[in-house]
Amino acid sequence: MKRFESHQWVSRILSLRVVLIYAVFGSAWIVFSDLVLEQFHLPSFFQLSILKGLSFIVITSLLLYALLRRDVRQLLQAQSKLRESETRYRLLFDSNPLPMWVFDSESLRFLAVNPAAVQTYGYSRKEFLSMTIRDIRPAEDMGKLTHYLETTGRDELHHSGIWRHRKKDGTLIQVEIISESLEFEGRPSRLVLANDVTEKQQIVRELNDNRTQIAAIIESAMDAIITIDQDQRIILFNSAAQKMFMCTRDEAIGQPVERFIPHRFRNSHQKHINKFGDTGVTSRHMGALGEISGLRTNGEEFPIEASISQVAISGMKFYTVILRDETVRKQQEEAIRRFNEELEQRVTERTSELMLANKDLESFSYTVSHDLRAPLRAIEGFANILMEDHHDHLDAEAKRLLKVISTNVHQMSSLIDDLLTFARLSRQAIEISNIPMYTLAESVGFWFIRHDPRYENSELRIDPLPDARGDAAMLKQVWTNLIGNAFKFSRTRDRPVVEIGAFQRDGECVYYVRDNGVGFDPSYTHKLFGVFQRLHSSHEFEGTGVGLAIVHRIIEKHGGRVWAESTINKNSVFYFSLSSR
Amino acid sequence: MNPLNEVEILLVEDNPHDQELTLRALKKQHLANHIYTAADGAEALDYIFGKGAHAEKPVNNSLKVILLDLKLPKVDGIEVLKAVKSDERTRKIPVVVLTSSKEERDIVETYRLGINSYIVKPVDFEKFMKAVADIGLYWLLLNQVRP
Numbered sequence: 199m200k201r202f203e204s205h206q207w208v209s210r211i212l213s214l215r216v217v218l219i220y221a222v223f224g225s226a227w228i229v230f231s232d233l234v235l236e237q238f239h240l241p242s243f244f245q246l247s248i249l250k251g252l253s254f255i256v257i258t259s260l261l262l263y264a265l266l267r268r269d270v271r272q273l274l275q276a277q278s279k280l281r282e283s284e285t286r287y288r289l290l291f292d293s294n295p296l297p298m299w300v301f302d303s304e305s306l307r308f309l310a311v312n313p314a315a316v317q318t319y320g321y322s323r324k325e326f327l328s329m330t331i332r333d334i335r336p337a338e339d340m341g342k343l344t345h346y347l348e349t350t351g352r353d354e355l356h357h358s359g360i361w362r363h364r365k366k367d368g369t370l371i372q373v374e375i376i377s378e379s380l381e382f383e384g385r386p387s388r389l390v391l392a393n394d395v396t397e398k399q400q401i402v403r404e405l406n407d408n409r410t411q412i413a414a415i416i417e418s419a420m421d422a423i424i425t426i427d428q429d430q431r432i433i434l435f436n437s438a439a440q441k442m443f444m445c446t447r448d449e450a451i452g453q454p455v456e457r458f459i460p461h462r463f464r465n466s467h468q469k470h471i472n473k474f475g476d477t478g479v480t481s482r483h484m485g486a487l488g489e490i491s492g493l494r495t496n497g498e499e500f501p502i503e504a505s506i507s508q509v510a511i512s513g514m515k516f517y518t519v520i521l522r523d524e525t526v527r528k529q530q531e532e533a534i535r536r537f538n539e540e541l542e543q544r545v546t547e548r549t550s551e552l553m554l555a556n557k558d559l560e561s562f563s564y565t566v567s568h569d570l571r572a573p574l575r576a577i578e579g580f581a582n583i584l585m586e587d588h589h590d591h592l593d594a595e596a597k598r599l600l601k602v603i604s605t606n607v608h609q610m611s612s613l614i615d616d617l618l619t620f621a622r623l624s625r626q627a628i629e630i631s632n633i634p635m636y637t638l639a640e641s642v643g644f645w646f647i648r649h650d651p652r653y654e655n656s657e658l659r660i661d662p663l664p665d666a667r668g669d670a671a672m673l674k675q676v677w678t679n680l681i682g683n684a685f686k687f688s689r690t691r692d693r694p695v696v697e698i699g700a701f702q703r704d705g706e707c708v709y710y711v712r713d714n715g716v717g718f719d720p721s722y723t724h725k726l727f728g729v730f731q732r733l734h735s736s737h738e739f740e741g742t743g744v745g746l747a748i749v750h751r752i753i754e755k756h757g758g759r760v761w762a763e764s765t766i767n768k769n770s771v772f773y774f775s776l777s778s779r
Numbered sequence: 780m781n782p783l784n785e786v787e788i789l790l791v792e793d794n795p796h797d798q799e800l801t802l803r804a805l806k807k808q809h810l811a812n813h814i815y816t817a818a819d820g821a822e823a824l825d826y827i828f829g830k831g832a833h834a835e836k837p838v839n840n841s842l843k844v845i846l847l848d849l850k851l852p853k854v855d856g857i858e859v860l861k862a863v864k865s866d867e868r869t870r871k872i873p874v875v876v877l878t879s880s881k882e883e884r885d886i887v888e889t890y891r892l893g894i895n896s897y898i899v900k901p902v903d904f905e906k907f908m909k910a911v912a913d914i915g916l917y918w919l920l921l922n923q924v925r926p
Contacts, residue, residue, distance in 0.1 A: 568879040
């Protein structure tokens with residue numbers, strides 16, 4: 199507007215100047231020329247008047263020429279300057295890499311667009327010129343635009359912030375708008391510069407997201423996180439730190455970090471931080487030189503574990519310390535240590551008790567084997583001497599009674615032997631070696647047949663047996679007890695048969711001893727392997743009730759299983775397996 | 780047999796009934812005249828080494844066998860055995876352990892100390908008689924002592 203008015207004024211003033219000079223000169227000429235002529239009293243007035251008139255024409259023509267020439271030259275100069283600057287500015291507009299356009303302030307129509315705008319938005323120049331600035335905005339931003347146009351002054355350079363524009367292909371872009379009002383082709387318009395900041399905005403958003411995320415992590419961290427500047431003043435203090443040190447963030451920020459360090463550590467802490475700063479190492483564990491402690495605002499000291507990291511920003515050093523309250527862990531450690539100590543103490547006590555008990559047991563069985571046998575031997579011996587030396591004086595009943603004494607002595611003697619064997623098993627370690635089971639079972643089986651006349655009629659059948667891993671003496675005891683039982687409980691049959699065999703089941707080898715003897719009542723199976731458990735009277739079958747308990751103990755020591763099946767008065771089978779160790 | 784009735788068997792046994800049974804078995808083999816019986820380890824050592832009640836006698840190295848019980852009053856059988864086997868003069872005397880128990884550690888220990896035999900006294904009368912008779916016959920009549 200301003201420029202438009204000043205143009206009119208300049209042309210008006212220039213024209214007025216020429217007219218004014220012409221009017222002043224013409225009037226002066228008319229007034230003074232006739233007065234001059236009258237002074238000379240010239241004869242031919244008519245000729246002179248013509249001459250005067252012509253002179254006037256010539257002089258005013260010259261004057262007008264001089265005046266106009268100057269102005270026109272100035273005008274032309276001004277015009278050519280204008281044209282030059284217009285071309286320059288047009289160039290700035292057309293070759294500007296940023297999209298630019300001019301729109302009509304009233305109709306909002308595009309009046310001019312630069313190639314960068316065409317390229318960015320995808321509309322051709324022609325399409326642009328048929329649109330208004332509303333057409334490049336999403337519908338939901340119309341209200342905002344209207345409000346903006348109504349409230350913003352029209353005459354100043356204006357940064358109107360970031361707007362969303364829609365390209366021809368529909369994609370939305372974020373543009374930062376700077377506009378300036380101007381007169382374009384005689385119409386009040388605005389020149390707009392649109393800077394595409396979509397990517398920048400994306401980066402900014404991501405950065406913000408990141409920052410939010412990191413802030414959330416710092417806030418929700420279980421560990422206290424404290425950042426201090428190079429003057430050791432706190433600039434970051436997270437929630438965990440607030441809880442740990444019992445101090446609000448507002449109280450902590452700006453305070454020297456020393457406040458949270460026990461007095462006696464402050465000097466060394468300062469030194470450590472400085473030293474760490476000089477190393478240039480980015481992060482490290484603290485407390486390598488001993489345990490470190492924190493100080494709560496209530497004066498309580500507590501053990502901490504910490505790591506420190508440093509970062510330099512614009513020449514300033516910042517240290518971040520991550521701290522963990524070790525109070526509970528230390529207490530737990532202490533509790534565990536105490537518990538372990540107690541446990542060890544108890545184990546030691548129990549072990550020594552056990553060793554004492556074992557020793558007692560050992561001396562007990564030693565005594566039993568010596569001292570219980572001696573009286574038995576005396577009873578047996580003297581009963582026999584009575585029989586030998588006084589045979590003739592004894593009647594049949596006396597001899598029978600002596601026999602009863604002798605039988606009972608033998609029973610007790612076997613019982614002592616079995617009990618000692620059983621007791622010895624508990625403290626005896628097993629020595630594992632490869633055992634040829636067939637050879638072992640065979641030698642045991644035939645020993646019975648050879649040495650006991652009661653088993654003369656018994657038939658012994660032995661299948662091939664796989665070797666086993668175990669303690670030779672103990673496994674021999676197992677075969678002895680099982681085969682002995684089989685012979686014993688089948689000897690009353692007409693044709694006693696003892697069978698020994700083995701089979702594979704569930705990946706383990708099961709050995710068995712079968713006899714066609716009197717069997718046992720299966721409902722007492724659970725009692726079979728207990729000490730002193732007998733399912734037959736000693737009247738029918740002699741025995742101590744310890745044999746199967748010994749078998750059970752040995753198999754248990756080998757990590758195996760032993761079990762039995764029977765049909766009463768028909769047969770019994772005793773099975774055992776050894777662990778595959 | 781020694782015509783001078785010289786003692787050839789030392790029986791170290793504290794139990795009088797076992798003593799009696801042992802002697803009865805040896806008598807049956809006509810070996811009983813050459814026996815000295817010690818009721819505990821101390822007496823046995825005195826008899827062997829000529830000390831205490833036996834101080835008038837020299838160290839007895841003419842014994843053909845010592846039948847030694849292990850569980851004895853005062854000085855136990857192991858101690859007696861150690862003393863006999865560590866003395867140059869008595870080392871060669873055969874020692875037969877005659878005991879009630881077959882404790883493995885006793886068997887191992889006594890063999891280590893140099894006994895000649897380890898016999899568990901059977902409770903069964905017949906077996907006992909036979910065992911003692913066998914020992915007597917073997918060590919007195921058949922065995923030649925190392926020169």
